[in-house]
Amino acid sequence: MMKFAGLLLTTVLCASLPAQSGNTIHIRLLDGRTGLPVEASNYLVRIDHFETVHNEWVHINDDGSVTVTLPADAKEIAVKATYNLAIDTYINCDAAKESNKERDIWYPISEILAKGLVAPNECSATHYTAKPGEFVFFVRKRSWRDPEF
Numbered sequence: 764m765m766k767f768a769g770l771l772l773t774t775v776l777c778a779s780l781p782a783q784s785g786n787t788i789h790i791r792l793l794d795g796r797t798g799l800p801v802e803a804s805n806y807l808v809r810i811d812h813f814e815t816v817h818n819e820w821v822h823i824n825d826d827g828s829v830t831v832t833l834p835a836d837a838k839e840i841a842v843k844a845t846y847n848l849a850i851d852t853y854i855n856c857d858a859a860k861e862s863n864k865e866r867d868i869w870y871p872i873s874e875i876l877a878k879g880l881v882a883p884n885e886c887s888a889t890h891y892t893a894k895p896g897e898f899v900f901f902v903r904k905r906s907w908r909d910p911e912f
Contacts, residue, residue: 785835788875788898789828790821792844795856795886795901802827803844803853809867810837833872840875841867844902853902856886870898 792801806821808831822830833840844853857868874880879893882900893899 786833786837786872786876788831788833788840788872788896789894790831790842791891791893791897791899792829793889793891793899793901795884795889795903798887798889798891798901800827801844801853801902803829803846804849805845806831807843807845807852808833809841810834810872811839812869837872839869840872840898841869842898842900843867846904851905854905855882856884856901856903857882858885 790806792803793799794801805818806829807816807818808820809816810833820831820833843855845851846853855868858866870880870882875898876896879895879897881891881893884901886901886903889901891899
């Protein structure tokens with residue numbers, strides 16, 4: 764009976780551990796109007812249509828570059844960035860013309876890793892090419908016309 768209890772406890776503890784990290788992507792955040800790099804306070808990362816935000820997977824390096832280490836089994840990613848010490852959230856330009864600007868747009872991690880991916884920019888006509896493993900997205904600061912969420 765003790766062996767069974769020990770096995771059960773080990774199984775429960777292992778199941779509660781986070782998934783092994785397996786995929787690292789690099790994020791490039793650009794201003795949707797100018798195409799210039801933007802320095803965010805933080806990044807809000809979600810995977811596979813789950814509500815949980817994982818900013819603990821994000822590492823902002825001293826040079827401003829950003830890496831995100833994702834679980835190996837993650838399929839899709841949605842990212843938002845914050846400013847003003849993480850009080851405000853940028854408007855992502857991939858949804859800037861939609862009525863619900865807060866809607867998450869999901870991107871396939873496998874495509875980001877294989878070819879790189881540039882999110883659509885509805886804020887302007889800037890152009891950028893991503894490298895394999897790189898996710899590029901465009902943002903703009905909120906204006907008085909944007910609803911708070």
